[in-house]
Amino acid sequence: MLLNKVGEFGLIERFKKHIKTDPSVIVGSGDDCAVLKFKKDRYQLFTCDMIVEGVDFTLRDKLELIGRKSLAISLSDIASCAGIPRHAVVSMGIPKRMRVEDVEKVAKGLLTLANKFKVNIVGGDLSAADKLTIDVSLLGEVEKKRLVLRKGSKIGDIIFVTGSLGGSIRGKHLKFTPRINEARLLVANFKVNAMIDISDSLAQDLGHILKASNVGALLYEALIPMSKEAVKTEDALYGGEEFELLFTMSLNEARKLMKKNSGIFKPIGKITGKNSGLILVDKFNKEKSISPEGYRHF
Amino acid sequence: MLLNKVGEFGLIERFKKHIKTDPSVIVGSGDDCAVLKFKKDRYQLFTCDMIVEGVDFTLRDKLELIGRKSLAISLSDIASCAGIPRHAVVSMGIPKRMRVEDVEKVAKGLLTLANKFKVNIVGGDLSAADKLTIDVSLLGEVEKKRLVLRKGSKIGDIIFVTGSLGGSIRGKHLKFTPRINEARLLVANFKVNAMIDISDSLAQDLGHILKASNVGALLYEALIPMSKEAVKTEDALYGGEEFELLFTMSLNEARKLMKKNSGIFKPIGKITGKNSGLILVDKFNKEKSISPEGYRHF
Numbered sequence: 001m002l003l004n005k006v007g008e009f010g011l012i013e014r015f016k017k018h019i020k021t022d023p024s025v026i027v028g029s030g031d032d033c034a035v036l037k038f039k040k041d042r043y044q045l046f047t048c049d050m051i052v053e054g055v056d057f058t059l060r061d062k063l064e065l066i067g068r069k070s071l072a073i074s075l076s077d078i079a080s081c082a083g084i085p086r087h088a089v090v091s092m093g094i095p096k097r098m099r100v101e102d103v104e105k106v107a108k109g110l111l112t113l114a115n116k117f118k119v120n121i122v123g124g125d126l127s128a129a130d131k132l133t134i135d136v137s138l139l140g141e142v143e144k145k146r147l148v149l150r151k152g153s154k155i156g157d158i159i160f161v162t163g164s165l166g167g168s169i170r171g172k173h174l175k176f177t178p179r180i181n182e183a184r185l186l187v188a189n190f191k192v193n194a195m196i197d198i199s200d201s202l203a204q205d206l207g208h209i210l211k212a213s214n215v216g217a218l219l220y221e222a223l224i225p226m227s228k229e230a231v232k233t234e235d236a237l238y239g240g241e242e243f244e245l246l247f248t249m250s251l252n253e254a255r256k257l258m259k260k261n262s263g264i265f266k267p268i269g270k271i272t273g274k275n276s277g278l279i280l281v282d283k284f285n286k287e288k289s290i291s292p293e294g295y296r297h298f
Numbered sequence: 299m300l301l302n303k304v305g306e307f308g309l310i311e312r313f314k315k316h317i318k319t320d321p322s323v324i325v326g327s328g329d330d331c332a333v334l335k336f337k338k339d340r341y342q343l344f345t346c347d348m349i350v351e352g353v354d355f356t357l358r359d360k361l362e363l364i365g366r367k368s369l370a371i372s373l374s375d376i377a378s379c380a381g382i383p384r385h386a387v388v389s390m391g392i393p394k395r396m397r398v399e400d401v402e403k404v405a406k407g408l409l410t411l412a413n414k415f416k417v418n419i420v421g422g423d424l425s426a427a428d429k430l431t432i433d434v435s436l437l438g439e440v441e442k443k444r445l446v447l448r449k450g451s452k453i454g455d456i457i458f459v460t461g462s463l464g465g466s467i468r469g470k471h472l473k474f475t476p477r478i479n480e481a482r483l484l485v486a487n488f489k490v491n492a493m494i495d496i497s498d499s500l501a502q503d504l505g506h507i508l509k510a511s512n513v514g515a516l517l518y519e520a521l522i523p524m525s526k527e528a529v530k531t532e533d534a535l536y537g538g539e540e541f542e543l544l545f546t547m548s549l550n551e552a553r554k555l556m557k558k559n560s561g562i563f564k565p566i567g568k569i570t571g572k573n574s575g576l577i578l579v580d581k582f583n584k585e586k587s588i589s590p591e592g593y594r595h596f
Contacts, residue, residue: 001398008424011398015405021418025385034420036385036437046420048435050389052427087323087334091348091433096596100299100309107313120319122332122344126306128595129350131428135389137346137435139334297426298394 003298011298031149031212032080032196033140043147045140047077053131055297057174063102065174067109070134075117075178076197076243082148082187083140085180087120090136093129106134117180146187148247153194153213157271158254162245162264165202166230173241182264183245190257195247200294201238205246207278207292216276219269222283237280240295301596309596329447329510330378330494331438341445343438345375351429353595355472361400363472365407368432373415373476374495374541380446380485381438383478385418388434391427404432415478444485446545450492451511455569456552460543460562463500464528471539480562481543488555493545498592499536503544505576505590514574517567520581535578538593
């Protein structure tokens with residue numbers, strides 16, 4: 001069977017059937033981070049992300065930004081769980097033709113972002129490879145009471161997104177600042193029921209929340225914040241690599257958030273019963289079902 | 299400057315100059331695992347290893363063994379620090395032409411070894427890639443008093459190696475069992491001063507211990523345990539991917555070990571002052587300096 005038949009998520013489901021974990025694993029494969037037993041009042045978070053030349057970037061991109069992105073996407077996973085990033089190890093597959101100075105630029109981009117978010121780079125592995133490949137594994141921690149997962153959305157919750165969406169491929173995917181500070185501000189002041197970062201697409205990542213929480217949703221087209229790079233609503237709905245936070249909270253908490261809101265958190269819809277699925281309310285107030293499509297690796 | 303001018307270790311030295319870590323990092327980049335603050339009586343270990351098609355294996359190798367190797371080499375790093383493996387995340391770059399059934403074979407090899415060593419696979423990332431690439435990041439833990447690093451060898455220590463060496467490329471590199479149990483047995487019963495796993499070569503990895511410990515060494519050619527795949531001493535001295543343990547302990551501890559020894563731990567030399575460097579005593583009792591050569595990625 002070809003990979004495009006089952007796709008990334010189908011493949012993960014096949015693997016997961018064979019995975020056994022012991023009670024030290026609070027949440028295993030299937031959320032943005034693994035959640036592990038750690039300290040009395042804290043969990044440890046563990047995540048990894050691989051970027052590959054020709055898929056996630058090209059060598060015509062600024063080299064510092066490639067290194068930066070390799071860490072930024074893992075930081076975004078820690079943000080999704082409302083965690084504090086701590087330690088990372090970095091594996092790099094490097095084409096033999098690359099110059100030392102160019103590899104150092106990649107490393108510099110990564111290390112500068114690591115310093116900004118107080119991440120300790122504690123190890124790594126270098127290998128020859130045909131295509132530049134960088135895999136960052138990141139540890140974080142989160143207070144038990146502040147952990148947020150994909151599951152937990154309740155009917156009536158308001159759906160929020162940070163920043164604006166669409167057209168990330170025109171540059172944002174290399175330059176975005178992971179929403180660590182925004183996530184920490186949220187959980188310090190409000191009760192967040194579910195959260196994810198938009199890596200595949202708004203529609204697909206909202207789909208992950210809906211599936212994990214066993215609910216449906218209404219999205220209001222007029223409310224979706226569009227980037228200036230976005231041409232049409234579909235760009236914001238189905239575009240990948242936005243790395244914005246998507247989260248839901250009760251109407252009451254949403255009201256409190258809106259009052260204090262600096263403008264970065266925007267309400268875009270609400271959680272409904274499971275049977276209605278994912279529905280877009282367009283600018284003429286017409287409802288249509290949309291499917292959770294997004295970036296496909298295979 | 300070309301990568302082969304500085305090599306893997308030169309590149310790592312260049313990166314390390316720019317890395318800052320906070321006091322939660324007991325040992326950062328430069329040993330087999332990072333060592334992190336964890337519990338009152340335990341440290342956490344953190345390591346990663348990437349394998350790449352065409353470098354570490356080919357698709358003509360048995361697919362289960364490729365998956366197995368991707369975890370086994372990280373387990374070998376945890377063994378080097380005398381730790382207990384706990385949790386892993388796995389990033390895979392997968393060629394689009396691969397069949398689902400074949401990817402599942404790779405996963406099966408990895409998961410079977412994970413079950414054997416009670417490693418929880420807690421997450422991962424799948425991406426398209428030209429060449430099959432697998433990066434495993436592994437967490438472990440070790441009692442503070444049992445941690446063993448590359449540094450710590452003392453003049454007069456006896457140098458030991460597990461198993462036999464040479465010709466690993468003929469199959470052992472895909473099939474070896476990581477020396478977790480042997481390392482745990484050692485630290486439970488003896489005082490080990492320094493330890494590493496032989497991934498680059500006996501000469502090169504002993505060189506890492508010598509440099510970290512600021513000492514020299516004598517190796518006795520006649521004592522080096524040769525695999526049946528090894529043709530000449532050089533195969534055992536300079537061959538990579540053996541994944542045997544190389545460690546040193548005081549003469550007193552060495553005598554205790556030899557008494558209880560099941561035959562798997564073999565003395566091959568002794569630690570000397572730094573100035574003598576690394577010397578091989580050949581079968582005619584002649585000494586010659588050898589250089590710490592081994593596998594070169596670039």
